[in-house]
Amino acid sequence: MLSLIAAAVCLIGSVLTQTPPSYTLAETNKTLGLSYGSVSVKAGETLPYRVPTFAPTLSTISPLNETYIAIIVDTTANLSSPIPADLVWFQQDVTFSAAGIGSANSTAQVPYQSPTSVGHAYLALIYTQPPGFAIPANFPYSDTFRLAFNVTRVGSDFHTPLLAANWFVLGSNCPAPSYTASSGYGFATHGPFAKKAVYTNGAAGRY
Numbered sequence: 355m356l357s358l359i360a361a362a363v364c365l366i367g368s369v370l371t372q373t374p375p376s377y378t379l380a381e382t383n384k385t386l387g388l389s390y391g392s393v394s395v396k397a398g399e400t401l402p403y404r405v406p407t408f409a410p411t412l413s414t415i416s417p418l419n420e421t422y423i424a425i426i427v428d429t430t431a432n433l434s435s436p437i438p439a440d441l442v443w444f445q446q447d448v449t450f451s452a453a454g455i456g457s458a459n460s461t462a463q464v465p466y467q468s469p470t471s472v473g474h475a476y477l478a479l480i481y482t483q484p485p486g487f488a489i490p491a492n493f494p495y496s497d498t499f500r501l502a503f504n505v506t507r508v509g510s511d512f513h514t515p516l517l518a519a520n521w522f523v524l525g526s527n528c529p530a531p532s533y534t535a536s537s538g539y540g541f542a543t544h545g546p547f548a549k550k551a552v553y554t555n556g557a558a559g560r561y
């Protein structure tokens with residue numbers, strides 16, 4: 355259904371929930387501000403293909419004065435898998451300015467990867483980062499390993515609640531709005547991350 359919508363028109367979704375209705379592993383009605391250049395995402399809308407090329411700017415209207423983990427997943431990467439999402443971005447150490455604009459002072463554990471699957475529902479999530487948080491040594495996800503990311507485990511393993519979310523469908527043939535390419539958080543380099551070991555009690559790829 356999502357792919358039909360994406361192929362047909364650029365819809366602005368009039369949905370209340372800020373997570374895809376088909377994806378029940380993470381649900382919230384609280385909005386995470388998500389913008390790509392000048393394009394501010396409205397939950398459920400179809401974005402022209404080029405728009406989400408670079409990492410988004412996150413924002414919030416409620417005061418978020420601690421440190422956060424931002425995650426983007428392709429929720430429909432593999433619908434025949436019990437863990438259907440692939441990881442697009444895992445950025446730890448996100449803080450928000452007084453104006454509510456997010457930034458991070460460390461290289462993303464999993465650098466942002468331009469979405470390429472037309473019709474897929476991409477979901478952005480923000481979690482409180484626990485004090486003293488460090489990426490577990492056996493966390494299997496990296497620039498080169500993104501398959502089967504179980505979003506539910508973020509909350510349970512890191513003992514942190516989902517705070518807000520936003521999502522879009524990647525479109526192909528929509529007219530592009532004016533768009534200024536953004537380099538997102540400005541971390542051009544991809545870290546030397548190549549961990550694929552077993553993470554806690556799940557095998558790599560079964561997070």
Ligand SMILES: *[C@@H]1O[C@H](CO)[C@@H](O)[C@H](O)[C@H]1NC(C)=O
Nearest residue numbers: 370371372380381382383384
């Ligand atoms: C979102 O809002 C709807 C309608 O008020 C409600 O039924 C639903 O339980 C809410 N979902 C969450 C995750 O809070």
Ligand SMILES: *[C@@H]1O[C@H](CO)[C@@H](O)[C@H](O)[C@H]1NC(C)=O
Nearest residue numbers: 416417418419420421449485
């Ligand atoms: C964040 O703001 C809340 C509410 O204004 C306040 O209670 C809390 O102490 C603040 N936390 C930090 C780390 O500044």
Ligand SMILES: *[C@@H]1O[C@H](CO)[C@@H](O)[C@H](O)[C@H]1NC(C)=O
Nearest residue numbers: 431432433434435436437501
């Ligand atoms: C999708 O998930 C199924 C079930 O886990 C698996 O057998 C299959 O290899 C996966 N497909 C891809 C392309 O990863």
Ligand SMILES: *[C@@H]1O[C@H](CO)[C@@H](O)[C@H](O)[C@H]1NC(C)=O
Nearest residue numbers: 420421447448449458459460
């Ligand atoms: C990055 O920000 C976090 C959270 O504000 C802080 O704990 C950490 O010390 C900062 N690291 C550097 C290298 O500035």
Ligand SMILES: *[C@@H]1O[C@H](CO)[C@@H](O)[C@H](O)[C@H]1NC(C)=O
Nearest residue numbers: 436437504506507510560561
């Ligand atoms: C996903 O993670 C949750 C929380 O740890 C767990 O209960 C669930 O079994 C996991 N799903 C799969 C398919 O492994």
